[in-house]
Structure formats: structure tokens, C-alpha cells
Amino acid sequence: xxxxxxxxxxTLFDAEVKQAYQSESVLRQAVRLxxxxxxxxxxFNKLGKGSATARIPQTDVTPLNVTYSQVTATxxxxxxxxxxxxxxxxxxxFDERSxxxxxxxxxxxxxxxxxVIDALNGASGASxxxxxxxxxxxxxxxxxxxxxxxxxxxxxDAKNVPFDDRCIAVHANNLAGLLGDERAVSGDFASIKALVxxxxxxxxxxxxxxxxxxxxxxxxxxxxDRSIFAFHRSxxxxxxxxxxxxxxxxVPEKTSFLVNSMFSAGAVSIDDEGIVKITCDxx
Numbered sequence: 471x472x473x474x475x476x477x478x479x480x481t482l483f484d485a486e487v488k489q490a491y492q493s494e495s496v497l498r499q500a501v502r503l504x505x506x507x508x509x510x511x512x513x514f515n516k517l518g519k520g521s522a523t524a525r526i527p528q529t530d531v532t533p534l535n536v537t538y539s540q541v542t543a544t545x546x547x548x549x550x551x552x553x554x555x556x557x558x559x560x561x562x563x564f565d566e567r568s569x570x571x572x573x574x575x576x577x578x579x580x581x582x583x584x585x586v587i588d589a590l591n592g593a594s595g596a597s598x599x600x601x602x603x604x605x606x607x608x609x610x611x612x613x614x615x616x617x618x619x620x621x622x623x624x625x626x627d628a629k630n631v632p633f634d635d636r637c638i639a640v641h642a643n644n645l646a647g648l649l650g651d652e653r654a655v656s657g658d659f660a661s662i663k664a665l666v667x668x669x670x671x672x673x674x675x676x677x678x679x680x681x682x683x684x685x686x687x688x689x690x691x692x693x694x695d696r697s698i699f700a701f702h703r704s705x706x707x708x709x710x711x712x713x714x715x716x717x718x719x720x721v722p723e724k725t726s727f728l729v730n731s732m733f734s735a736g737a738v739s740i741d742d743e744g745i746v747k748i749t750c751d752x753x
Contacts, residue, residue, distance in 0.1 A: 495579030496679050497586040500637045501706040502740065505713055512709035513540040514740045543736035545711040546585070550577035551730040553721070567727055571716055574731035578714050584686040585737040587639070589706055590699040591690055595742030597625035599749065611751035613647025614640060614698065616654050619674040622700040622746045629743040635703035638676040641689050641696055643752045645670065645680050676700055694753035705744025710735040 504512060520534025552574060554566045590596075599621045612618075619638075626636065640648075648654050654673065670678050681688055690697040711734035719728050739745060 494576040495582045496681065497583040497639065498579075498708065500639075500677075500679060500703060501586055501708050501737070502704050504707065504709045507545070507709045507711050509711070510545050512543045512545075512711075512736065514543065514707040514709075514738065515540055516740055541707070541738050541740055543707060543709040543738040545709070545734050545736045547712075547732070547734045548578060548581050549730060549732045550574040550581075551728060553724055553726040553728055555724075555726045557725065567718055567729055570729040571718070571731075574729055575714070575716050578731045578733055580684055580686050582708075582714070582733065582735065583681070584684070584688070585735060586706060586708060587687070587689060587699075589708075589737035589739050590639070590701060590745060591697060591747070593705075593739035593742040593745045593747075596699075596739075596745035596747050597622075597629070597743075598747050599625065611753075613650075613752055614644035614748070614750045615648060615651040616674075618748050618750070619648075619676070619700075622748055623674050623676070625746045626700065626702070626744070631702045631705075631744050633675055636676045636700065637679055637703065638698065638700040638748075639679045639681060639689065640698045641691075641750075641752075642680055642682045644696060644698055644750050645678070647750065647752070648673075691752075694751050696750045696752050698748045698750060700746040700748060702741075702744035705739065705741045706737060707740045708735055708737045 502514070504514075516539045518537035518539070520536050523532045525531070550573075552570050554570055559566060599618050622638070648670065654670065672678065689699075712732070714731060714733040716729070716731040719730070720726075721728050
């Protein structure tokens with residue numbers, strides 16, 4: 471139950487309710503999505519590649535012998551729930567249930583993102599851009615900069631990853647580091663005017679997705695080293711057994727309404743070659 475609800479009694483506070491700052495899902499639409507999945511697992515199919523051969527007249531064609539492989543996403547079930555006591559409802563001048571719907575829905579959205587982040591981080595065959603990729607000839611460890619973005623683009627290009635639907639998931643600290651690189655913000659190098667808006671939407675052909683600190687874990691951080699990920703949409707798959715939904719039910723035993731958001735899904739790396747892990751030093 472929302473233990474601090476008494477703090478919002480009419481005698482103490484204004485009519486407006488301010489929710490704690492919190493983020494919602496930003497990665498679900500950046501991956502290959504399969505909804506309405508039946509069963510506990512879902513298999514994403516991966517088709518191999520082959521090389522054309524020269525044709526010799528009056529001889530049999532040479533088949534490519536393309537291989538098929540599968541990766542499996544395993545469903546996990548999640549709830550985000552809170553009670554809204556009817557006696558408390560009589561003492562506050564805002565709709566607590568409506569506020570709780572937003573709170574629990576955002577909590578589920580962040581958990582969806584964490585499934586994607588864990589799948590990205592678990593891509594053992596992904597290319598890696600080390601924290602020592604820097605600019606200006608420096609050999610010291612660095613935060614995100616244009617040199618690392620160039621290295622990440624090079625890694626994706628070398629694997630023939632399509633230019634469309636490339637994304638990069640970064641932490642707010644890494645975006646701040648990039649904004650400190652003149653080549654990312656100067657009009658001499660780019661016309662995005664990043665310092666005017668304080669954000670970068672697209673750079674080096676990659677759509678930027680910025681995440682902050684998250685109780686669910688967020689982008690992996692070890693000591694001062696943050697792992698961020700450049701990836702292609704088709705490289706990561708998410709299968710939904712039950713899409714996110716939110717319910718409000720009255721529970722007589724609690725004399726409360728239960729606001730509950732839930733979903734069941736799993737995420738997996740389909741093709742590690744479409745994922746680049748970039749290590750950034752945030753110290």
C-alpha cells in the first residue's frame with residue numbers, strides 16, 4: 471500500500487499531485503517485436519548467407535547450402551501493483567487510482583527495457599569498442615566521444631549491417647561526455663545544434679536512445695566503466711506472451727482498489743554481428 475498517502479491529506483497539501491521523476495519504456499519499439507506469442511518460449515529464425523559461383527555451361531548449379539539457425543526467447547512474467555485504500559480516497563482531493571495507474575505502468579515499461587538491455591549485454595559475440603578509443607591522440611580512458619561512434623559505425627559496416635534502423639542506447643552521463651566533444655556539437659562538423667537543445671537525436675547514422683539511472687539495473691556499470699550498445703533493430707528480438715495491460719479491481723478484504731500492471735515477455739540476441747558494445751569511462 472502507498473504508505474506515504476497520509477502526507478497528501480487535504481489539510482497539508484495542494485490539490486496537485488507530483489509523481490516522483492521516473493522514466494518509461496524507450497526500447498520496446500527499437501527491437502524486432504513479436505506479439506501474441508503462445509507458449510513459454512518463442513524461436514526467432516536466422517537465415518545464413520552464401521556466395522554466388524561462376525556458371526559453367528551444361529553443368530549442374532551449385533546450391534548455396536544456406537544454413538538455418540534459431541535463438542530462443544523465454545517468457546518471464548512481471549507484475550507492478552499497488553493498493554488504493556477507499557478511506558484514504560475520502561481524505562485526499564486527487565484521484566489516487568489514476569496516479570497509481572501511471573506509476574505501475576511506467577514500472578512495467580522500465581522492466582521491458584531491462585529485458586532488452588540484458589539481451590544486448592548477453593550477446594557474447596558482439597563487437598566491442600573499448601574505452602580507450604578516444605580523440606586528439608590521447609591514450610587515456612574516455613567517456614563517449616565521436617571517435618567511439620566512428621569505431622562503432624565501422625564495426626557495424628564491416629559486418630554489412632543495414633544502415634537503416636540503427637540505434638544506440640546511452641546513459642545520460644555518456645551523452646554529457648559526447649556533448650563535450652567539439653566534433654559532435656560544432657557547426658563546423660554537424661548541423662544538429664546539440665548544445666541548443668541539450669540532446670542528440672541522430673548522429674553517425676544511429677538514433678540515440680538516452681536512459682538515466684534505473685532501479686531495475688539500467689545500462690551495466692562496473693566501477694566507472696559503463697557499457698552502452700549500438701545495435702540494429704533486427705539484431706534483438708522481443709517476444710510478448712502477454713502485452714502490457716493494467717487493471718483496477720476492488721478487493722473487499724483490503725477495502726482497497728488494487729491497481730495492477732502486468733506483462734509476460736522475453737528478449738534475446740538474434741544476431742550478435744548487429745550489436746556493438748561500447749565501454750565508456752564515466753569517472
